[in-house]
Amino acid sequence: MIDSHAHLAMFERAERAAVLDRAAEAGVTRVLVPATGPDDLDEVAGLAHAFPSRVVVALGFHPHEARHLGPDAKRRLETLLAGPGVVAVGEIGLDYFYDHSTHDEQHRALAYQLGLAREFDLPVVLHHRDAWADFLAALDAAAGVRGVAHSFTEGAAGVAEIVRRGLHVGISGMVTFPRGDNIREAARAAPAERLMVETDSPYLAPVPHRGKRNEPAWVRLVAERVAAERQVALGTLEAGTDANFSRLFG
Numbered sequence: 001m002i003d004s005h006a007h008l009a010m011f012e013r014a015e016r017a018a019v020l021d022r023a024a025e026a027g028v029t030r031v032l033v034p035a036t037g038p039d040d041l042d043e044v045a046g047l048a049h050a051f052p053s054r055v056v057v058a059l060g061f062h063p064h065e066a067r068h069l070g071p072d073a074k075r076r077l078e079t080l081l082a083g084p085g086v087v088a089v090g091e092i093g094l095d096y097f098y099d100h101s102t103h104d105e106q107h108r109a110l111a112y113q114l115g116l117a118r119e120f121d122l123p124v125v126l127h128h129r130d131a132w133a134d135f136l137a138a139l140d141a142a143a144g145v146r147g148v149a150h151s152f153t154e155g156a157a158g159v160a161e162i163v164r165r166g167l168h169v170g171i172s173g174m175v176t177f178p179r180g181d182n183i184r185e186a187a188r189a190a191p192a193e194r195l196m197v198e199t200d201s202p203y204l205a206p207v208p209h210r211g212k213r214n215e216p217a218w219v220r221l222v223a224e225r226v227a228a229e230r231q232v233a234l235g236t237l238e239a240g241t242d243a244n245f246s247r248l249f250g
Helices: 013-025 041-050 063-068 071-081 103-120 132-141 155-164 181-189 216-230 234-249
Strands: 030-034 055-059 086-095 124-129 147-149 168-171 195-197
Touching (some): 030 041, 030 234, 041 055, 041 071, 055 071, 063 103, 071 086, 071 103, 086 132, 103 124, 124 132, 181 216, 195 234
Parallel strands (some): 055 086, 086 124, 124 147, 168 195
16 A cells, blocks of 8 residues: 655654554555655655655645745755656645745746646646635646645545546545545545545544544555445555556656
8 A cells, every 4th residue: 555645754753764664564565755845855855765665755845835935946956856766746736724925926836846847757746725726727727737636625526627637636534534525525536547545644644543643554544434435445445546656656
């Protein structure tokens, strides 16, 4: 099983190997670790070197950090994207829930990084919150981008929009939350060939661990709930989501 989105760099350095060991014991053999910006860009890139058989990485500036994507940061990002173990540009997108960066700064950062993905022939790991219409418009302006809309919350109608644009849908531990009907709807609606599972560790721990620090081992709980919602065997879901990950990220 693969955790398609976990912020391993947010764990203490001394415990990262143990986190990955617990994941392996649960049958989770690979983790995609996205960067968020200047504070963890180099750290995340280094994880691909530290754990080459277990970790692949995405490098980019989260919308919260868009204001920091100046000329020097762009040069650093471009250099790191050419390194080993880098399989995507991310985590990038739009987030209007917080105002850590202005909308204009977020739009410029997203457009630039979507362009980088095309230049480097890499998929993208996408984040969106309270910015749905503008998010779709930005994707349309960068026609042909491939990637995954992670921790998806937009229900069946949103899945149709994402899939129509050739993207994948990432389902997180929110699928287990009592008020997660929209995520369960998305999990049922996503075509099998466009579906992935994730933890978004250390956030969004699934039931029965809600409120605790999440970790990649618990992606199995996400997969179990998604399989139940789709009325398929866990092994069938696992094989499908792993294959989707491999096709997209290599």
